[in-house]
Amino acid sequence: MNVRAPRIALVAGETSGDQLGAGLVAELRARHPGAEFAGVGGDAMRAAGVDTWHDASELAVMGLSEVLAHLPRLLRLRRALRQRIAEWKPDVFVGIDAPDFNLGLERWLKQRGVRTVHYVSPSVWAWRESRAARIGQSADRVLCLFPMEPEIYARHGVDARFVGHPLADAIALEPDxxxxxxxxxxxxxxxxxxxxxxxxxxxxxxxxxxxxxxxxxxxxxxxxxxxxxxxxxxxxxxxxxxxxxxxxxxxxxxxxxxxxxxxxxxxxxxxxxxxxxxxxxxxxxxxxxxxxxxxxxxxxxxxxxxxxxxxxxxxxxxxxxxxxxxxxxxxxxxxxxxxxxxxxxxxxxxxxxxxxxxxxxxxxxxxxxxxxxxxxxxxxxxxx
Structure with a gap:
């Protein structure tokens, strides 16, 4: 019997997310050499072997006026993307940061039986802790960069894991x-x-x-x-x-x-x-x-x-x-x-x-x- 290679869909919305995605893909590929990766990313994720259906720059809008100006395009993109991901039938979807775009996408996919992960928690420790419960409605699991975050999610019944911060891995303990x-x-x-x-x-x-x-x-x-x-x-x-x-x-x-x-x-x-x-x-x-x-x-x-x-x-x-x-x-x-x-x-x-x-x-x-x-x-x- 032929077993289909694992499929992981990812969406990263800016340079920092692209770097996170590339590191994650490299680790997952080491565990599953035949795995397929597709979604939204930039140069780093493409170099890691992700089939980027859209470039991360298409999501990189900041500020209220800019978001409003691009909102119709972003909503069209999200509708098209969620349909394509659902048809591709990934084992897991990973939304990397970009919560305004990714959480809605994750919620739609989760409701249709796709396992969803949100990588990089919004700053629930700083303001509006109640967001943690709503994030749990979108993500089956949240991957946190800071140690104080999983406890906050636990109070709202959300599965969250502290994985550490990539910058801490990249910067020497004793810089030269x-x-x-x-x-x-x-x-x-x-x-x-x-x-x-x-x-x-x-x-x-x-x-x-x-x-x-x-x-x-x-x-x-x-x-x-x-x-x-x-x-x-x-x-x-x-x-x-x-x-x-x-x-x-x-x-x-x-x-x-x-x-x-x-x-x-x-x-x-x-x-x-x-x-x-x-x-x-x-x-x-x-x-x-x-x-x-x-x-x-x-x-x-x-x-x-x-x-x-x-x-x-x-x-x-x-x-x-x-x-x-x-x-x-x-x-x-x-x-x-x-x-x-x-x-x-x-x-x-x-x-x-x-x-x-x-x-x-x-x-x-x-x-x-x-x-x-x-x-x-x-x-x-x-x-x-």
Whole structure:
């Protein structure tokens, strides 16, 4: 009797999801050499052997106005995709992040008997924990990157597994600072401030002017300060260049990098960044940081009034530690003066920086679990 090779359908919606998908496919293929993989992905998933019916870029829209503009196309794409997946009859469907697109797709497939996995939990630890129950209506199993997440899902009767974070696997426990400085052309003994204003254009427009003012204030106190600013892509670089060239501030000696965010962080004495995955990355690079973030005032008022924010902290290093290891300056506190003051404290207190490193290393080790292999193990149970 001929036994059909296992079929795994996957949908990833942006670069980070594409990388996660590629790692997962490599691990699943090692277990099932004849398996077939198809769905939505980017270059990394194609290189891993996924038959991409659509490119991940077709899902990569951000911001309310952009989503609304693309909504009819996205809904058509999801309808066509769910039908094609159902006809292909996969053993398992894996939605990788992109919850706005994937959870609805997963729910439709689950109702028709397809095993569904959601890889990367939305931030239910931060706000709207009740989403966990609704996610369970879509996914038979949730694969979590952070250790505090499965307990939240358990309270809502949802099967969730902590698999670790791929960034923790990829970044060395002891990063090579000299090599990072050589890679980006920064003198070994120069004081360095890395500035990461975000990877979305709206975030750059909102945060970079404040960050540049803060950098100018730091430069007044730190002679010879070098400023490094990684740009996530060409559009981000153009926005950063425009804001730099239009600034009348006494900006310190600066380098604008294409990507190379990790090298910039490892090379830096202090990192100034908007909250998000960048804060986790800076923690894994063992660098002291200052988190500054603002959202629209109207949005912030709604979040506060409805009590939607459940976590004491917004930055992942503090959330994981359960205490304030790094300063978070949010909304009205996110001013150039306060950001500069917090950064200067790190420059002035090498003993505080030294005390931070073992805390960051312990958190790194907690997240360093071989995420792709553990995710594959959790999915493998359902592959015939």
């Amino acid at each position: 600072r000299a090599a990072a400085r050589a890679a980006i052309g920064v003198p070994f003994h120069a004081p360095v401030l890395a500035v990461l204003p975000g990877s979305r254009l709206g975030e750059i427009e909102r945060m970079l002017p404040t960050f540049l003012e803060a950098a100018a204030l730091v430069a007044r106190e730190i002679p010879g300060l070098q400023l490094v600013i990684p740009a996530a892509n060409a559009d981000c670089r153009a926005a950063i260049e425009r804001l730099l060239s239009g600034s009348r501030l006494p900006i310190p000696d600066s380098r604008l990098l294409d990507g190379q965010a990790q090298q910039a962080m490892i090379a830096a004495d202090v990192v100034l960044l908007a909250s998000g995955t960048a804060a986790l990355e800076a923690m894994l690079c063992k660098r002291p940081m200052v988190v500054g973030h603002r959202i629209a005032a109207s949005t912030y008022r709604v979040v506060k009034a409805l009590g939607l924010l459940k976590s004491r902290f917004v930055s992942l290093p503090n959330v994981l530690a359960g205490e304030e290891l790094i300063p978070e300056l949010l909304q009205d506190d996110c001013t150039p003066e306060r950001l500069a003051g917090a950064a200067l404290q790190w420059f002035a207190q090498p003993e505080a920086v030294a005390a931070l490193r073992p805390r960051f290393r312990a958190l790194h080790e907690q997240l360093r679990r071989g995420a792709s292999a553990r995710a594959a193990e959790a999915i493998d149970e359902w592959i015939a």
